[in-house]
Amino acid sequence: MTAWLTRIAPDLRHPVARRDLRDITAVHRRVMSLVPDDLGEQPRHRAGVLFRLDHTTLGPVLLIQTALPPDPSRLPEGYGTVATRDITPLIKALTTGMTVHYRIAANASKRAWNGDNAGKIVALSGQHAEQWWQRKADASGLDLRHLRAQPQPAARGRATPVRHAITLFEGQAVIADAEQARAALLAGIGRGRSFGCGLLSLAPTR
Template identity: 50%
Template structure:
């Protein structure tokens, strides 16, 4: 298993960095520069590339995960600083019953059925809010080998952009908390493939860390 995590710290003095943080589609295209060209129509899926934008007191950062070694030198000069490390050791240590900390910026949503009451058209994907969003994550976690023990849900700015004249908008909720591993293989698969919709636009990256217990 080969998995890399790269932490990009965009330099907000760089015009391309400022622009990309405002346009989810252009940011997606920029992040894809980290991996080789000519990988076909499904390059993101083939490389397992997932990312999440986080806003910290020291400025924005972008966490990028991939199954191929990233090459930050392919980014424009001065665009961002980059730190890369392997995730294999952490994933290999997952065991049933282990308690972990998690973070995921998800796109809680559902597709309306033909007979759905209320606004919206059949087949439309609509965002979930509040308690519905929390239940979405609890069910997703269970399906992917985690039993949620604690949960903090925080809406973050939508992923917005323009793709060839088509407006892009994905509602995002960041979920943080602790969980118990019930199926390590399912958890590893979820980390590698991501969870939910909007993976090309900063959703679905599941980050894990061992739970540190004070002694």
């Protein structure tokens, strides 16, 4: 079990960075450029790539988690400020009973079984989205103690028609099962993992 976390603050004066941020499929390609090209089928899965675009008061921040050491030198020159660290010790240090802060931008959704949308994947919002996260958190070894849910801009693709509704869930939880929590951290949660959904962040409370 190994994991690296790369934080990129794109320089909004850089034309390539601005172009990427307008298209989630371009962000996906940029993220995948940090890992080797010769990974065969399912390269994202083999490289353990998950990412999240956080919207902060100082601008967008791209968080990228990989199971392989990333190569930031493959980014265009001047793309943005980049920092990478090995988070394997932090993941291994998680223990059952530990209280943590959590944050995840997820595609809360389900398959409709009746009505006009029968057979389609439909986005959930409000209380239904919160209930979705409660179920996912339980299955990921987290006992939620506090939950705040905020709708985020949808992940949209221009060159490729992609649209994923995103809800940001954050709050506090107690780790009920450390092994399940570690597995969720490494694998991601829910749909849309290729397009900025599903990266779970956990930090012990102080």
